[in-house]
Amino acid sequence: MIKVQGVNKFFGPLHVLKDIHLNVDSGEKVVVIGPSGSGKSTLIRCMNLLETPSTGQIVIDGVDITAPKAPITKVRESVAMVFQQFNLYPHKTVLENLTLAPTLIKKISRDEASESGLAFLERVGLREKADAYPAQLSGGQQQRVAIARALNMRPTVMLFDEPTSALDPEMIQEVLDVMVDLAKEGITMVVVTHEMGFAKQVADQVIFMDGGKILEKGSPEHFFTNPEHDRTKLFLSRILR
Amino acid sequence: MPGPFAGFKWLALMNDWSVFAEGFVQTILLSALGLTLALGLGIFFGLLGTSHVKLFKLLNRVYVEFIQNTPLVIQIFFLYHGLPHLGIMLPVFVVGVLGVGVYHGAYIAEVIRAGVESVPKGQLEAAYSQGFSYWGAMIHIVLPQAKRISYPPLTNQAVNLIKNTSVLAMVAGGELMYHADSWSSNNLYYGPSYVVTGLLYLSLCFPLATYAKRMERKLEVSS
Numbered sequence: 001m002i003k004v005q006g007v008n009k010f011f012g013p014l015h016v017l018k019d020i021h022l023n024v025d026s027g028e029k030v031v032v033i034g035p036s037g038s039g040k041s042t043l044i045r046c047m048n049l050l051e052t053p054s055t056g057q058i059v060i061d062g063v064d065i066t067a068p069k070a071p072i073t074k075v076r077e078s079v080a081m082v083f084q085q086f087n088l089y090p091h092k093t094v095l096e097n098l099t100l101a102p103t104l105i106k107k108i109s110r111d112e113a114s115e116s117g118l119a120f121l122e123r124v125g126l127r128e129k130a131d132a133y134p135a136q137l138s139g140g141q142q143q144r145v146a147i148a149r150a151l152n153m154r155p156t157v158m159l160f161d162e163p164t165s166a167l168d169p170e171m172i173q174e175v176l177d178v179m180v181d182l183a184k185e186g187i188t189m190v191v192v193t194h195e196m197g198f199a200k201q202v203a204d205q206v207i208f209m210d211g212g213k214i215l216e217k218g219s220p221e222h223f224f225t226n227p228e229h230d231r232t233k234l235f236l237s238r239i240l241r
Numbered sequence: 242m243p244g245p246f247a248g249f250k251w252l253a254l255m256n257d258w259s260v261f262a263e264g265f266v267q268t269i270l271l272s273a274l275g276l277t278l279a280l281g282l283g284i285f286f287g288l289l290g291t292s293h294v295k296l297f298k299l300l301n302r303v304y305v306e307f308i309q310n311t312p313l314v315i316q317i318f319f320l321y322h323g324l325p326h327l328g329i330m331l332p333v334f335v336v337g338v339l340g341v342g343v344y345h346g347a348y349i350a351e352v353i354r355a356g357v358e359s360v361p362k363g364q365l366e367a368a369y370s371q372g373f374s375y376w377g378a379m380i381h382i383v384l385p386q387a388k389r390i391s392y393p394p395l396t397n398q399a400v401n402l403i404k405n406t407s408v409l410a411m412v413a414g415g416e417l418m419y420h421a422d423s424w425s426s427n428n429l430y431y432g433p434s435y436v437v438t439g440l441l442y443l444s445l446c447f448p449l450a451t452y453a454k455r456m457e458r459k460l461e462v463s464s
Contacts, residue, residue: 050366077372087367091385101371104381153371 001026001157001188002047007056009042009212016042018212020056024205026156029189031199034209035235040192043209044159047190048072048079061156077105080150084162086142088134094121094145095130098152106153113152120148124178140171144178151182158182160191196240200224208232245432254433257424264420265441271337271416272403272445278342279402283349288379290354301350308347313408316340321412337409337416345402352394356387389460396453400446407442417441 002024009017016039024030032040045051046058049065049072058066060075089097098117102108121127124144126137134142143163150158160179164172176198183189183202193199199206199220206223208216208231215229224240227233243249254261282304290301308316317340324331331339360383368378407418417438425434 048370050369073372073374076370079370081367081370083363083367083370085361085363087361087363089364089367089382091389100381101368101373104377105372149371 001028001061002190003057003059004043004047005057005059007043007046007053007058009039009046009051010054016212017046017053020214022207022214022217024188024190027186027188028204029183029202030191030205030207031203032190032192032207032209033194033196033199033235034207034215038209039212040207040209041161044081044161044190044192047157047159048076048081050081073105077153078155079157079159080153080155081159081161082143082146082150082163084166086134086139086146086166088142088146088149090134093131093133094126094137097134097145098149101149102152116154117148117152120151121145123151123181124148125174138171139167140174143167143171143175147175147178147182155187157188157190160189160193162192162194164193164195194239196224196236208235210235246436250428250430251433253428253430254424254437260420260424261417261437261441264415264417264438267334267415267420268403268406268417268441269445271334271341271406271409271414272399274338275341275345275406276399276402278338279345279349279398282343282346283353286346286350287353287357290350291357301354305347305350308344309351313340313344313405314411316344317408317412333409333412333414336412337406337414340409341402341405344405345398348398348401349395352391352398353387356391357383359390360386393453393457393460396449396456400449400453403445403449404442 002022004020004022007017007020008015018039020043022030022043032044034040042051046053047060049058049070053066056066057064060079063075064070065072065075088094089100092100095114095117098120099110099113102113102117103110118127118130121130124147126141126144126148129137129141129145134145137145147163163179164175167175172195176195179189179191179198180202189202191198203220205217206220207214208223208227208229210231216223216227216232223232224236227236286301286304289297290305292298317336320331320336320340321333364382364386365378368382373381406414406416409416410418410422413419421434421438425431
């Protein structure tokens with residue numbers, strides 16, 4: 001589903017991604033962990049071309065998005081992203097947030113988009129907030145709306161860029177619950193997070209990044225019980241207390 | 242000798258009210274078309290200023306700095322007296338629309354640029370991530386948010402634009418100030434002429450300025 005091959009990324013003199021190779025199969029749940037500044041957010045942002053790789057190739061569902069004149073807006077319709085800062089559209093109601101792109105970009109009728117939108121709001125437990133504005137919601141509620149907004153595009157891939165990092169501790173669980181529920185489906189998920197419990201629970205593959213490189217990848221069992229790299233051990237010992 | 246505001250001078254003005262009415266209508270037309278042009282130029286050059294392309298940014302700076310740092314009178318004189326030497330003869334009304342439009346377009350460009358830059362970068366990214374193009378994201382996501390912030394300063398620009406159409410009097414512009422000036426230089430009834438003219442400008446500008454203040458207060462409350 002996602003093939004990352006030999007990707008490097010420079011920000012000026014900064015070499016933030018170093019020769020990244022990664023395969024994500026259809027339906028697979030991949031969790032990317034690592035310290036701040038390790039390049040994990042940059043990597044996931046390359047997967048929908050919010051960042052353009054300096055070199056290397058990324059293929060999504062058979063489409064090379066790093067090729068010149070790649071149909072990137074078309075690819076983005078089926079690769080949804082959930083952001084750390086939610087990025088809901090503040091001038092639109094919750095339901096309008098969900099229906100805007102489906103009606104304008106995918107040309108789905110307003111009624112149909114509203115109907116499915118309300119169903120997704122129901123699923124994240126916020127149907128009664130359909131007519132509220134984002135500013136009237138708590139952080140956890142906003143992030144659940146953002147997930148529903150992503151789902152209403154009917155994506156085949158969901159990218160989560162530290163979805164709980166900006167939340168108050170007591171709101172993290174409600175968002176994770178939605179994500180765990182989502183993971184039961186066939187959708188492909190790539191999640192950058194510091195939530196190790198989530199990684200253990202849903203990941204098919206855990207990726208550990210440090211210094212712009214993938215240091216280690218494997219199943220959660222391998223990863224949390226028997227990590228190879230000293231750097232991974234150190235990171236885990238610090239984060240799992 | 243009668244004073245500058247003697248009663249018969251007011252009577253004379255009332256008799257010739259149609260002169261002032263004609264000027265007033267011209268000023269409104271000039272302002273409306275000038276503002277349309279200014280908005281178009283302002284949005285276009287303002288967006289150029291928010292671009293990451295160096296050439297676009299440069300075009301924005303050249304336009305804004307050149308126009309903001311030379312007097313409107315000189316720009317109008319250039320259009321009216323300068324262009325004919327290059328073989329371009331523009332009707333004075335067109336000179337007026339172009340003059341105030343281009344002049345205030347530069348100020349509006351700065352208002353738009355500041356408004357767009359006040360919208361968090363994540364908004365554009367969220368729109369991109371859903372498959373919006375640059376223009377789609379601008380029209381549906383970024384500009385509506387920039388608009389809220391830009392409205393009060395935009396209204397102030399509209400007020401300034403209306404007042405600045407009076408500069409056209411210097412090139413026989415056919416608008417309110419010109420008619421007031423030429424009417425009173427014939428009969429020397431300057432007092433009533435300029436008072437009435439001032440009040441007419443006030444009747445256009447004051448409601449707009451009040452509207453801007455009210456929106457500004459509303460924005461403060463909501464943010």
